Structure formats: C-alpha cells, structure tokens
Amino acid sequence: MAVRNPRLPLLPGYGSNPLIGKKNFGVRPIFTSVDKVNMLVDKAEGVNRVPSLYCRKQAPDLPTWIMYDKNILHFQAYFQQTLHEMRSSAHILRKVDIFFFLEDGTIKVIEPKTENSGLSQGTLISRQRIRLPFSTDLYYDVLDLNIGREITFYGKVFKIVNCDNFTRVFLNRLGINVPDPQPWPDAVERSPDTTRPPKHRPFRQFLDFDRQVLRFYGYWDDRDTEFGTIHHLELHYFLADDTMEIKEVLPPNSGIEAGPMFLKRMRLPRKIPPHIEMTGGPQHASYGPADLSIGAVVNVYGRKVVLTDCDPFTKEFYRVTYGFDTFTPLPIPRDESSECITTSTSERQLPPWNGYGSYDDSAENCRTVEPKAPHRDFIKFLHKDRVGFDSHILRFAARLINDNPDDARRYFIVKYFLCDDTIGIFELGERNSGFKGGKFFRRDKMYLPDVDFFVPKEPPAYTDKDMWVGNELVINKHRFLLIAADEYALRYMELHPNEYPMANIALIMDKIRRTLASQQNGYKNFVAKYMDAVLPNKKELMSVRCFKQALKEIMCEKMTEHEYLTLIRHFRGDIGKEESPRREMIRSLVFTALSRGLWDERARLLEGLRHADGGGSGALPPARLRQLLRAHRLPLAGDLVDCMLDVLEKDENCNIIYEDLMSFLDFQTRPVFNLTEADYQKVVRHAPPVKDTECKLWSEADTLIKEGFVNWEAFLCQLNLEHLVKEQTN
Structure with a gap:
C-alpha cells in the first residue's frame, strides 16, 4: 500500500492509492473446472491456508464452500471488561462462544444471555471475516484458533479455554494438537484469606436468589386480649434481599x-432495644433462613407468630441447603367463638316446603327478597344435552299395575332426561280403547314414594340409576313397571357400565361366578344339564329361552330382567343373519329419496367404488365412502347417509363392505315399507314416540331377542370356571 503525502489534498489525481474514488468492490469472477464442468467461483484455489484432509488426487477437488458446508468450529472463551464506575472491582469477566465457519472462513462471537445481568448480551461480533492485528490482507483462519491462545478481535483480547468434540476431532485430523480444557478464572481454587471476613455482596445474592421466596403458614394467638381471636398468617421470606412480609x-x-398487610416487606430484627428508635440507630441482626422452620416462633414487634407449615418449594430448599428431612405440620388451636359464629351463619335452615310450585323455585324465593329463577346445573346441561343424534334421553316402555283390568291393556312410554334429571310419561292410545293417549304426566322431577314432602330439605327423587328394565316406579300414586327399553337407552347404559351396574357385564358375570362357586357341584351340574340344549347343527348356539331358563334356575331372584337382557345382547350369536326392521325402514327411506331425485347410476357408482379400492380389499372407510356418495350426487340428506352407513356390513377394521351397499341400493329388491314423514323423523332423527307404531316396533325387536340365539361357548369361556370341575372331580 502506498503512503499518501500529507502535503497533497485528498482528491482524485493527487494520490497514488488506486482505491481512492472506487465505488465497486465486487469479487473478481474466476472460472475453474470441477469434474470437467466449468464453474464460476468467488476466489481462486490456494487462498485458504488450511492443508487438505486428503493427499493429492485421492479426493475430488471441490471448492471449500461445498466441502465444508454447515461445518462450524465452536470455541469457548472469555474477555475482561474494565469497570471505571465501580470501586469494588476493576473489571468483570464475560464468557463468549466463538464460531468459525469453515465454508468461507467467517467468525461470529456470541455472549450467552444471563437473566438480570444488567448487560447488553447476545451477538457481540456478527458473522464476518476478521483481519489479523496489524495486517491488511491476512485474516484469522483455523491455524490461529486453539485452546490456550489469546486472539484479538477489534481491540478485545479473547482467551480460548475449551472447544466441542467436533472441533477437537477436526483439528486433530489436520495434525494440530489440541490441549486439554482450561478452567474459567472464577473456578480456579484460591487460598482463603483468614485475615479478613468474607465480604457481603448483595448484588451477587440478588442474581442468585431473585424471585425465590420461602412461604410459611402460621398463626398469632391474640385471645388473651379483649375481643381477641386467632389470626391465620402467611409469611413470605425473600431470599434475594433477606426481607419478609406477613x-x-x-x-x-x-x-x-381486611387490612393491607400484617407486616410490610422489610428486614425484621430479632430484637430491638427499647432505647433505640425504629427510624434511627445502628442496624441489628435480622431474621434469616436459618431462623425459620416449622415450630419456630417469630417475634414480630412483640407479637409471637408460630410457624406451622410451609409449601413444597420451601421444603426442597431446606432439604438441599440444611439437610432437613422431616416437615411435620403443627396443629392450629381451635377458636370456639369464631366457630360458633361461622356454624350458625352457614347452617341456615329454610322453612318447610308448602307444596306450591317446584322445590327449587320456592327455595330460591326464600333465599332472596327479589324473585329469581332457580339455578340449574349448567355444567351437567352442557354435557348431557342433545348433541347431534346423541339425545341423552332414556326411553322405556311401561305398563300400569293396578286392580283395574282395563288399565292392563294401556301402554306407556317413560322418558328420562339426563340433562336435568326429569321424567316425562306419555301414553300410546289404542283405537277404540276408551283412552285418548298423549301426555300422561308432564316433564318434571319425580320424587320417591312414602317420603315427607313438607320439610326444609328437598326430598329424594328418582335418578337414572333407578331406570332399568324390570323396575317399578311409583309416580303420583301410579305404579309403573318398566318392561322394555329402546336401542339407544340399552346402548347408552352399556357404554357407561360404571354408572349403571345393571348393564355392567363384568359385574353380572362375577355374580354368576360367585353363585356357581358357592353351590356344591353347581357348575358341573349346570354345564351337564344344558349340554344337549344347543343346536344340533351348530354346537356353540343355544336358544334364548333355554339360556334364560338355565340362569333362572341357579340365580333364582338374584338377577333382574335388565341383567338378563344385558347378557343376551352381549353373547348374541345370530347378529346380522336376519334383516332388522330398522335396516328395511332406512332402506325404504333411501329408495324414496332416490326416486324423488331420479337417481339410477348404480353401475357408475360401483365403478367409482372399485377404482377407490386400489388394494381390492372390498371395503372402504366410512369417511371415504361418504365422500364417494357425495361425488356421485346421491340425493340423500346427511343424517340419512349416516343411518345408512350404520346398518351396512363392516369388516374387522370397521370398514364398510361396499358390495353390501350395492345390494342395499338394488332396485330389484325394493322394500315394501311405505313410510311417511313422521316415520322418517322417528327412524332417522330419533324423535320422541307419539304413535302406537312405536309400540309395534318395540314389540318386534323384543320378539327378535326372545326368538334369537346365544353363543353358549363364549358364555362358558368368559365364565372361566373350568378349575371347579377338576377340583370337584378329584
């Protein structure tokens, strides 16, 4: 570089430096050949001072930005920063991470951020090539960075003390020896100075214990004074500055x-001499963490505060710091005067119910002068209200039990609403019976019989646990016998066996198992007696009547009708062999909708189904099948499509067999049902039963159950009492 003459002005033409006045400093393009392909590179070969990892002509001659892409050397270092504004120390130590990018020789220096450090940390030197000190054309390279070396970046001297494993291996492969890691300056062991006590450093304590608070629970007994009581207190000790608040x-x-604070945040002295004022005088020793523990008594300016317990963080702090292992809480004395006041206030007695209106409405009017509507259980309403097809309504068929022979022919529907625990009763009127039918009892909470209604507390009412087939309900002096239930009620109770023991198959099997085990040769005689009752062509099936008779002989009155129904449904052996009325009714609704929409493209639909079934499994997922039906423009409502997919045959993976769908849509086997809109509401949308056709539907379903078959082998296998036969035989 030429030296400029100071006598000449700094203008173009007066100096010998060619860079003066130049505006474009772009990299000179250089062509090279890589694998016989001409490429444009940013610098010529031989600029990098790092020796090659391989011998010549043993590896492809590639540029460094390809060979060392994303290869970074990581060093740990520190530098000292001079402090002119602090007398206590002349400098502070700042730790940094130095990253060297092998692809282009750039360097980046980052200081890890420390919380509440008071320093602007982060990226100290952005990624760039850094020149060597007192040099204009040489830059820092791999050979200049190693453990123990001091490097200078823009006037700051960094001492390298450690590196990561990748950096150590890379330098060793280059033939460079990497020393062992060096300790940080603050970790070097120093001989203690016994001549002077250790200096208290509040700022260091603040950095180490900021936002760490010890919490104790205690009380102050003030019953010795007039109108005194026991004050429950909570003590917070701040480790950052040794202050506390109560x-x-x-x-x-x-x-x-309530006052603002029992004790504002301050240093609480252990003892204050009487002649020293609180606003002046020398400072006295204050309470510290070693003075606080469960059972300790803290003197708060003459008030004796007893500590009884602490939180988990405080227990862990004392366990680590002081080695405490037992933290047994102390009891708090009882204040009988305050308990009497609280008890008399909380146990407020309402006047007896007079029977007018509902109990909730009357009780709400007694609690307040302003009339308000009774509060409902809103959380239960959100979870048990109608959600799509899930109505959360349990419907049961019932008969009226009395001495009148005309009432024996009457048929009732009992509906239990899970959202608010109310019951509604409807009568299905029969033609020329003399009974009109319709609403028999309006929807309301039904209370148990033989209870005293005119009491301050609400009398017990029927719950969903009382709704099961075979139970008797006495409602307004009318006795109803539940004789059947719809499919939704049975399925809902089977899906929630923990709430309904009558539908819990595990409890029912355990009851049968214990009864057979308690009888002498009970299980052996039970199996031998009904061994010949199975079907001759299918040994695993038994008729429902024989199965129910066998259970009644051993269980007697220990099982209810609903438990028999649960067993029959669980071990049913003829599922899918007979067309159910619901399938045919839904099929009739589907054909009605297809006829109105003038749709008859079964061949095209079958082609689309086979195209979607690439594996040829013969089944498709319900979501994919619903998408294909929408793509082929079937004029069906969404709820009707869901009901149709529900009654189709499925494989073991719950995928729908589309051959059954094609037979379901076969116009040559059109169903003979002629359904109206009311039937559509009843079958598809689960509307409440209002006609006696619902009675016929339930009677047909009940007939299918009574005339069906039970898997006898599956029942004995789940009973699992084979060991009793061996023990009784021996």
Missing part, C-alpha cells in the same frame, strides 16, 4: 375488615 388470611364472610 399477610393475614381471612375466611370468607368473616365480617372482619
């Missing part, structure tokens, strides 16, 4: 005006 915990509706 708050008083007041029970709700105590009638006591």
